[in-house]
Amino acid sequence: MTAMDGLPTPVDARHKALLDALPDLLLRLRADGTYLEIGGDTSKLANPPAEVVGSTAHELLPDDIADRLMSCVRSSLEQGTLATVEYTLRTHLGEEREFEVRVAPAGPDEVVAVVRDVTDLRQAMRDLTESRARIVAAGDAERRRVERNLHDGAQQRLVTVALHLHLVKRRLETDPAEVPQLVDSAQTELTLALEEIRELVRGLHPRLLSDRGLEPALSGLAERALLPVEIVETPAERLPPAVEAATYYLVAEALANAAKHSQASRVTVRVSANGDRTTIEVADDGVGGADPETGSGLRGLADRVAALGGGLAVASEPGRGTTLRAELPHDNPNQ
Amino acid sequence: MWPESTPLRVVIADDDERYAELIADLLHGSPELEVIGIAKDGEEAVQLACWQDADIVLMDIDMPRIDGIVATRLVREARPRMCVLMLTGADPDRIQEARDAGATGYVNKLHAPADLVPALLALCGAPAAPAAHAD
Numbered sequence: 001m002t003a004m005d006g007l008p009t010p011v012d013a014r015h016k017a018l019l020d021a022l023p024d025l026l027l028r029l030r031a032d033g034t035y036l037e038i039g040g041d042t043s044k045l046a047n048p049p050a051e052v053v054g055s056t057a058h059e060l061l062p063d064d065i066a067d068r069l070m071s072c073v074r075s076s077l078e079q080g081t082l083a084t085v086e087y088t089l090r091t092h093l094g095e096e097r098e099f100e101v102r103v104a105p106a107g108p109d110e111v112v113a114v115v116r117d118v119t120d121l122r123q124a125m126r127d128l129t130e131s132r133a134r135i136v137a138a139g140d141a142e143r144r145r146v147e148r149n150l151h152d153g154a155q156q157r158l159v160t161v162a163l164h165l166h167l168v169k170r171r172l173e174t175d176p177a178e179v180p181q182l183v184d185s186a187q188t189e190l191t192l193a194l195e196e197i198r199e200l201v202r203g204l205h206p207r208l209l210s211d212r213g214l215e216p217a218l219s220g221l222a223e224r225a226l227l228p229v230e231i232v233e234t235p236a237e238r239l240p241p242a243v244e245a246a247t248y249y250l251v252a253e254a255l256a257n258a259a260k261h262s263q264a265s266r267v268t269v270r271v272s273a274n275g276d277r278t279t280i281e282v283a284d285d286g287v288g289g290a291d292p293e294t295g296s297g298l299r300g301l302a303d304r305v306a307a308l309g310g311g312l313a314v315a316s317e318p319g320r321g322t323t324l325r326a327e328l329p330h331d332n333p334n335q
Numbered sequence: 336m337w338p339e340s341t342p343l344r345v346v347i348a349d350d351d352e353r354y355a356e357l358i359a360d361l362l363h364g365s366p367e368l369e370v371i372g373i374a375k376d377g378e379e380a381v382q383l384a385c386w387q388d389a390d391i392v393l394m395d396i397d398m399p400r401i402d403g404i405v406a407t408r409l410v411r412e413a414r415p416r417m418c419v420l421m422l423t424g425a426d427p428d429r430i431q432e433a434r435d436a437g438a439t440g441y442v443n444k445l446h447a448p449a450d451l452v453p454a455l456l457a458l459c460g461a462p463a464a465p466a467a468h469a470d
Binding site for chain 1: 351353354357358360361364397424425444445447448449
């Protein structure tokens with residue numbers, strides 16, 4: 001650490017190296033707020049290191065932060081225990097960072113403070129919270145979609161079938177000649193109801209994927225796509241179910257996006273597995289310009305991939321097509 | 336009590352035209368009821384009910400242009416004595432919204448073959464018919 005009076009510190013070289021190698025900023029403060037020594041990661045200081053030792057917290061920090069830091073120092077000294085405070089501060093290198101400060105008494109009139117930069121950790125926690133919220137919202141939206149489809153589709157058709165049967169019963173007594181036509185109509189409604197239920201179930205989880213794996217399931221997607229799709233490569237072996245499902249939905253969403261927005265003439269799909277991870281690439285030759293930050297479909301895919309411990313990258317320069325590339329590990333505990 | 340010789344004039348409002356025709360067929364067997372029109376959305380339902388001076392509107396909830404709840408409110412504002420019976424498979428929250436908008440009762444589409452005619456007859460005062468329900 002750097003001593004206030006410039007004299008050699010009492011720590012030996014090894015001790016000093018140990019302190020300087022720590023990822024946190026270390027401070028020794030007097031009870032009146034004077035900085036006595038600094039060490040560790042001094043890039044986190046609000047002022048250039050040379051100006052710090054000998055100055056007080058109120059001289060160097062914004063008033064509200066200095067007040068909170070000194071309150072923490074007093075609390076630590078009065079109670080003889082560890083005290084903590086958190087604040088956001090612009091460092092002397094110009095970065096706005098979030099800090100968690102742990103203050104411990106180091107004598108009757110001074111404390112040692114460990115200042116940890118928690119910006120990245122907090123951001124990761126915020127990202128995780130937002131991602132979880134989006135996943136929950138996507139689940140809710142999916143349930144609403146299923147409910148709506150059942151209500152408007154199959155349920156309405158079955159209600160109509162019930163009505164047909166009621167009328168058949170009545171016609172048998174009053175006008176039997178009309179019965180065959182009513183039965184035909186009921187049969188048509190029933191067939192349509194079954195088709196709608198089958199379509200709905202396929203949207204929830206494609207049976208072809210569970211039964212026969214990615215190659216036939218992706219080929220089915222390609223056949224139903226609204227633009228030409230070439231499945232260039234798929235793994236020969238079966239993959240973990242969560243990886244197969246994520247791969248399927250990623251390709252499905254990418255194809256839907258391409259059909260809606262890309263103006264592409266063709267799309268290629270490559271899925272390769274190397275034992276411990278799967279790489280998925282969906283590329284189109286369209287107009288590009290897709291923005292993962294604004295497209296809910298792409299963000300939903302990124303959340304799904306992240307939930308499996310993977311990553312999603314989107315390259316979509318205007319005029320140069322769009323390529324989605326995702327990597328999914330096979331050993332994620334969430335699978 | 337509704338005069339025995341005067342059939343109840345019914346408008347059916349449902350965007351599923353095939354279903355609406357079947358309901359009309361269902362009601363056709365009851366001399367106490369006369370279907371005077373079928374509307375395929377809420378706006379048509381309001382216009383038809385008011386122009387034809389219906390006694391009762393059989394109203395679905397989820398319909399294009401304006402839904403059955405808004406249509407119910409408009410019908411009741413224009414013709415306070417006109418009855419609106421909801422005929423729908425919608426969830427209970429929506430049913431309550433319809434009641435708040437002035438709906439007289441509710442018949443679940445799933446039970447329409449058995450319950451609809453008795454519910455309508457109850458509205459016109461036939462003594463033995465059960466009341467429209469809200470299950």
